[in-house]
Amino acid sequence: xxxxxxRADRPNALLRPVPELLQDQASCPFCPGNETMTPPEIxxxxxxxxxxxxxxxxxxxxxRVETQLARKGTGLYDSMAGVGAxxxxxxxxxxxxxLSQLTPAQVFGLLxxxxxxxxxxxxxxxxxxxxxxxxxxxxxxxxxSHAHSQLIALPLVPPELTAELEGSRAHFERKExxxxxxxxxxxxxxxxxxxxxxxxxxxxxxxAARSPFETWIVPRAHESSFESGSAxxxxxxxxxxxxxxxxxxxxxxxxxxxxxxxxxxxxxxRNDWYHWHLELKPVLTLQAxxxxxxxxxxxxxxxxxxxxxxxxxxx
Amino acid sequence: xxxxxxRADRPNALLRPVPELLQDQASCPFCPGNETMTPPEIxxxxxxxxxxxxxxxxxxxxxRVETQLARKGTGLYDSMAGVGAxxxxxxxxxxxxxLSQLTPAQVFGLLxxxxxxxxxxxxxxxxxxxxxxxxxxxxxxxxxSHAHSQLIALPLVPPELTAELEGSRAHFERKExxxxxxxxxxxxxxxxxxxxxxxxxxxxxxxAARSPFETWIVPRAHESSFESGSAxxxxxxxxxxxxxxxxxxxxxxxxxxxxxxxxxxxxxxRNDWYHWHLELKPVLTLQAxxxxxxxxxxxxxxxxxxxxxxxxxxx
Numbered sequence: 042x043x044x045x046x047x048r049a050d051r052p053n054a055l056l057r058p059v060p061e062l063l064q065d066q067a068s069c070p071f072c073p074g075n076e077t078m079t080p081p082e083i084x085x086x087x088x089x090x091x092x093x094x095x096x097x098x099x100x101x102x103x104x105r106v107e108t109q110l111a112r113k114g115t116g117l118y119d120s121m122a123g124v125g126a127x128x129x130x131x132x133x134x135x136x137x138x139x140l141s142q143l144t145p146a147q148v149f150g151l152l153x154x155x156x157x158x159x160x161x162x163x164x165x166x167x168x169x170x171x172x173x174x175x176x177x178x179x180x181x182x183x184x185x186s187h188a189h190s191q192l193i194a195l196p197l198v199p200p201e202l203t204a205e206l207e208g209s210r211a212h213f214e215r216k217e218x219x220x221x222x223x224x225x226x227x228x229x230x231x232x233x234x235x236x237x238x239x240x241x242x243x244x245x246x247x248x249a250a251r252s253p254f255e256t257w258i259v260p261r262a263h264e265s266s267f268e269s270g271s272a273x274x275x276x277x278x279x280x281x282x283x284x285x286x287x288x289x290x291x292x293x294x295x296x297x298x299x300x301x302x303x304x305x306x307x308x309x310x311r312n313d314w315y316h317w318h319l320e321l322k323p324v325l326t327l328q329a330x331x332x333x334x335x336x337x338x339x340x341x342x343x344x345x346x347x348x349x350x351x352x353x354x355x356x
Numbered sequence: 357x358x359x360x361x362x363r364a365d366r367p368n369a370l371l372r373p374v375p376e377l378l379q380d381q382a383s384c385p386f387c388p389g390n391e392t393m394t395p396p397e398i399x400x401x402x403x404x405x406x407x408x409x410x411x412x413x414x415x416x417x418x419x420r421v422e423t424q425l426a427r428k429g430t431g432l433y434d435s436m437a438g439v440g441a442x443x444x445x446x447x448x449x450x451x452x453x454x455l456s457q458l459t460p461a462q463v464f465g466l467l468x469x470x471x472x473x474x475x476x477x478x479x480x481x482x483x484x485x486x487x488x489x490x491x492x493x494x495x496x497x498x499x500x501s502h503a504h505s506q507l508i509a510l511p512l513v514p515p516e517l518t519a520e521l522e523g524s525r526a527h528f529e530r531k532e533x534x535x536x537x538x539x540x541x542x543x544x545x546x547x548x549x550x551x552x553x554x555x556x557x558x559x560x561x562x563x564a565a566r567s568p569f570e571t572w573i574v575p576r577a578h579e580s581s582f583e584s585g586s587a588x589x590x591x592x593x594x595x596x597x598x599x600x601x602x603x604x605x606x607x608x609x610x611x612x613x614x615x616x617x618x619x620x621x622x623x624x625x626r627n628d629w630y631h632w633h634l635e636l637k638p639v640l641t642l643q644a645x646x647x648x649x650x651x652x653x654x655x656x657x658x659x660x661x662x663x664x665x666x667x668x669x670x671x
Contacts, residue, residue: 042564043654046661103646103654116542117535118563174645182644193646201651220432227431248433249357301649320648328643329497330489331418331508333635334616336516339358339418346361 043123045103070100071131071187079129084157086150088134093147094154095131096192102127103193110167110196124167126194130154133188139295140175140188141286149279151190155302156275158192159268163307168194170202170306178297180324190300198306205303206315213314221316222263224248234344236351237284241277244285246344246351253325253342254293256351258282259318267304267317282319287356289323296323358438360418385415386446386502394444399472401465403449408462409469410446411507417442418508425482425511439482441509445469448503454610455490455503456601464594466505470617471590473507474583478622483509485517485621493612495639505615513621520618521630528629536631537578539563549659551666552599556592559600561659561666568640568657569608571666573597574633582619582632597634602671604638611638 070078073090084096104125112121132140132151140148155173162168175190176182198206212220228234228245236244236256244258258281260274270278282300289296304317325342332338385393388405399411419440427436447455447466455463470488477483490505491497513521527535543549543560551559551571559573573596575589585593604611619632640657647653 042566043652044564044658045654045656046658115563116546117538118542120564170650172646172649174649176644180642182642191646193650195650195652199650199652201649204651223432227433231431248430249359249435251357299645299648301645303649322648327495327497329491330614330616331487331506333614333637334487334489334516334618335485335508335510335514336519337358337510337514339360341360343359343361 043103045123066136069136069185069187071095071129071185071189072136073134083128084154086154090134092134094133094150096154096158097129097131099127099129099191104195106165121196124196126162126165126168126192128158128192130158130173130190130192131187132190136187138188139286139290140177141283141290141295143188143283145276145280145283148283149276152275152279152282153272155190155192156268156270159304159307162192162194163268165194166308167196168307170195170198171304172301174299174301176297176299178295178324181297181299183297202303202306206305209315217313219263219314219316221259221318225259225261234348236288236348237281239277239280239284241274242281244281246348248344250340250344250347251338252322252340254289254296254323254347254351255340255344256285256289256321256347257318258285258321259316263313263316265305265312265315265317266309267302269311270317278319284356285321285351288351288354289321291356292351292354293323293325296325298323358418360438381451384451384500384502386410386444386500386504387451388449398443399469401469405449408449409465411469411473412444412446414442414444414506419510421480436511439511441477441480441483441507443473443507445473445488445505445507446502447505451502453503454601454605455492456598456605456610458503458598460591460595460598463598464591467590467594467597468587470505470507471583471585474619474622477507477509478583480509481623482511483622485510485513486619487616489614489616491612491614493610493639496612496614498612517618517621521620524630532628534578534629534631536574536633540574540576549663551603551663552596554592554595554599556589557596559596561663563659565655565659565662566653567637567655569604569611569638569662569666570655570659571600571604571636571662572633573600573636574631578628578631580620580627580630580632581624582617584626585632593634599671600636600666603666603669604636606671607666607669608638608640611640613638 066072079097082095082097085092086094104123106126108122108124110124159171171194173192209220225243234245242260246256260278262274264270300321381387394412397410397412400407401409419438421441423437423439425439474486486509488507524535549560557575561571575593577589579585615636
């Protein structure tokens with residue numbers, strides 16, 4: 042767990058109501074003209090009003106690169122200093138435009154920015170894994186409405202990714218095949234959980250999805266690390282993501298959602314057993330007592346029904 | 357994952373706004389006089405207006421005992437029929453009274469009801485594990501305000517409990533000591549994460565807590581299964597829970613919370629390595645993109661600060 046006291050000022054500070062999403066361009070730190078409201082920028086893509094995308098450090102970082110990587114034991118317990126990085130990717134200069142309203146070319150540009158930041162950060166040998174994610178809408182955890190993604194680099198490989206890597210490796214050891222390639226083959230044959238496909242990517246609602254309308258985008262080409270993905274693969278995934286976000290907006294009336302990238306830990310050699318992909322979860326249900334207790338999720342919408350509904354949704 | 361289509365009527369049914377909590381006693385299915393609004397009751401404790409607690413089947417069950425336990429494979433994937441039980445424990449006949457407002461004796465009575473239901477359900481050999489939990493408040497997943505807990509019995513041991521069991525057993529194999537007993541000893545010595553103690557139970561904010569003010573109640577006596585707990589142990593835990601809920605109400609202004617029981621899978625012999633306990637998580641932060649992606653939680657409130665704040669809160 043990441044204990045980040047800099048993100049709260051008193052023990053019960055979280056009682057303050059979640060701030061309203063900033064709708065006012067004048068006070069939006071992600072709007073052109075307000076660049077001084079963010080920490081100094083890390084990356085800028087040129088655009089009409091000076092830039093089209095910017096990457097800046099998070100003002101309230103969960104982790105920092107400036108920290109010493111110190112580990113210690115306290116009796117039974119282990120801890121390490123919060124070395125890492127927490128960046129914000131501002132996806133557009135236009136205050137009211139959502140990611141679903143960007144062109145496929147712009148979404149492709151965003152994936153390229155993700156790649157560039159991951160490659161840059163992977164030079165820091167203390168960092169072991171990177172998560173690129175997007176919280177869209179207050180129920181999904183967003184506190185600012187201006188379209189943005191985030192990136193967190195960790196000095197370890199955390200539990201969810203470890204579990205996925207171990208499962209994938211175990212499948213490969215038994216079958217000598219990538220489990221994601223096997224899943225793609227089965228989904229393309231079964232059809233019933235497919236949302237849509239293009240030449241380079243497949244969007245489907247996964248078997249035993251944890252939550253309603255959970256949808257994954259998996260590139261057809263086997264590639265273990267996102268940062269090794271070719272421009273052609275990235276373009277196919279970007280096209281698929283642009284279509285998927287529009288379908289979600291139409292089918293579910295602009296739902297809040299979480300989107301994230303799963304890719305290999307940093308600096309690992311390309312391998313035959315893991316396969317990077319995107320996972321998108323609209324926020325329609327809550328993690329409640331049973332889910333916390335069991336790690337099991339109750340999903341009232343079978344993925345087959347969600348996929349059929351999204352297939353029929355025209356965009 | 358539990359796919360429970362009976363809990364939603366159309367693929368996008370979840371778009372309907374979460375129903376307002378029923379504040380009207382006349383239409384509350386958990387109020388005395390409205391007993392016909394629930395399925396036939398499983399258990400009743402006598403009380404002033406006919407009963408003080410009732411257990412009834414959930415009207416929208418995630419799982420059912422009447423199902424055949426069928427397992428099958430579909431290509432790569434495995435599934436099993438949703439055999440199980442989903443019950444509701446109505447904690448009081450008084451519509452507006454919360455669990456935190458019940459007396460320690462009433463909370464003890466509730467824990468005894470949990471024990472009785474677990475012992476009864478454990479006779480069904482198809483059931484492998486039981487989760488008793490409480491969602492209090494809309495942000496915690498409650499849809500009815502009248503105080504109630506729930507119970508879900510599963511035909512398997514789900515991931516979160518499996519992980520806790522494996523960790524506990526690994527600790528025992530190395531040290532020949534129960535990890536929970538070790539944690540109690542360290543927390544009682546360190547003091548800084550202690551919330552309070554009584555003769556039979558210890559309440560503390562766990563090391564590396566996932567969320568702000570997460571607090572566990574662990575009985576001092578080593579006991580692997582909740583249903584084997586003596587009346588004396590249960591009474592101590594009930595007393596601790598009554599105090600903890602009042603402290604939470606005072607410190608965090610009646611927060612929404614999830615509370616759940618972790619205990620051994622059903623019908624296992626008593627052992628030296630696992631130790632039943634309660635976990636309480638006020639709902640102050642969200643599970644967002646980073647948490648879904650990594651399985652790692654960002655907690656802005658160090659457990660030491662949360663514990664100090666709760667210690668100072670008088671009830």
